Amino acid sequence: MPLYEYEAKTLNGETLKGTVEAGDETAVIDILRQRNYYPVNIKLCREELNIELSFLNRIKLKDIAIFCRQFSFILTAGINILKALELVKEQTENKRLKKILEKTFEDVQRGKTLSEAMGSHKHFPDMLVNMVAVGETSGTLDTVMMRMAAYYDKEHKQRQKVKQALTYPAVVSVFAFVVVLVLVVKVLPIFTSMFEQFPNAVIPVQTRIIMGISNVIIEKWWLIIIITAALVSTIKFYSKTEEGAYFFDNIKIKFPAFGKMYSKVVVSRFARTFGMLTASGVPLIQSVSICADVVGNKVYGKVLKDMRAELEKGLSVGQILQKEKLFPSMITQMIIIGEESGTLEDILDKTADYYDGEIETATAQLTSMLEPVIVIFLSIVVGFIVVSIIMPIFEMYNTIGLQ
Incomplete structure (x- = not known):
């Protein structure tokens, strides 16, 4: 699916920039409006080669541990999952993980659970996805994420x-x-x-x-x-x-x-x-x-x-x-x-x-x-x-x- 860059305004007048996958520009506009964003500019990203070496396509365990720990701390502070994802995404230094978290954020916005959104990306270990599902069901996601970090x-x-x-x-x-x-x-x-x-x-x-x-x-x-x-x-x-x-x-x-x-x-x-x-x-x-x-x-x-x-x-x-x-x-x-x-x-x-x-x-x-x-x-x-x-x-x- 094509990747589009967008510039949009929020209800508070704040300017946001980001990327979204969609079939065409009309689909991008629909997605932005569902988020209560008002599109200002939309353009198709240049086609990039999707050929990646397998060892470059994996996220290191250290990065996953940091993600789990940050996510747990933010959830413990009483912040909801969607906002927690946004905050962790901004703090993540690994560029590949940042892109994956951005897509995960968009999937959760569309109504998916966190485990479903993470499971759709093969970069997250199956065990982590299963444990997130357990945490969501039991209401102990912050504790589960801390255990996964350790x-x-x-x-x-x-x-x-x-x-x-x-x-x-x-x-x-x-x-x-x-x-x-x-x-x-x-x-x-x-x-x-x-x-x-x-x-x-x-x-x-x-x-x-x-x-x-x-x-x-x-x-x-x-x-x-x-x-x-x-x-x-x-x-x-x-x-x-x-x-x-x-x-x-x-x-x-x-x-x-x-x-x-x-x-x-x-x-x-x-x-x-x-x-x-x-x-x-x-x-x-x-x-x-x-x-x-x-x-x-x-x-x-x-x-x-x-x-x-x-x-x-x-x-x-x-x-x-x-x-x-x-x-x-x-x-x-x-x-x-x-x-x-x-x-x-x-x-x-x-x-x-x-x-x-x-x-x-x-x-x-x-x-x-x-x-x-x-x-x-x-x-x-x-x-x-x-x-x-x-x-x-x-x-x-x-x-x-x-x-």
């Missing part, structure tokens, strides 16, 4: 810690790859041309292998790029299918060293989400269904989705998870204790904090383990290349000396 704050901090811990190994790995590539592509050909001047020289097998790899990279680099691009595209396409996503998520869990840390991240996310949903009064079956989509792993998600039938039979969450070997015994025991004592949300929140600490320790251990492994691997590869170059040189010197 939830997304913790999620953001957890992800940042993992990213920071893995940044150094990633940088060292890239550096190692570049060093090896320079040796193979730039340095090795110099010695290869020298070896060719001595056709009778004995060249070891490992040297021939390195020389072959070097020739393939130099002469067939375009083929390597095509094969790599095709392989990456195939993996990416397969990972988006239900079967592929399950397959790769299962690998993440079982991957040596990394798998344990990743599992703790998923379990921590489940504990925090489930505890927050329970505290907000969301029905148990709905809470489990939301957790299945939020945990970010298809293997854990399938276990949670399969719980629905047993929950309908009257079994508790703790009893069901106790049968599953996927979830650690600690969290299942804590859930059972929480269900029996009626303090499930508090226990889950503390359990999530415990796993956050475990994740921090695990990431530090993983980083300290990866650093020497990468250095040793780089040393072996570079050493192998250097030895492969030096050995034929010694052979040639020996041959020349004997002559």
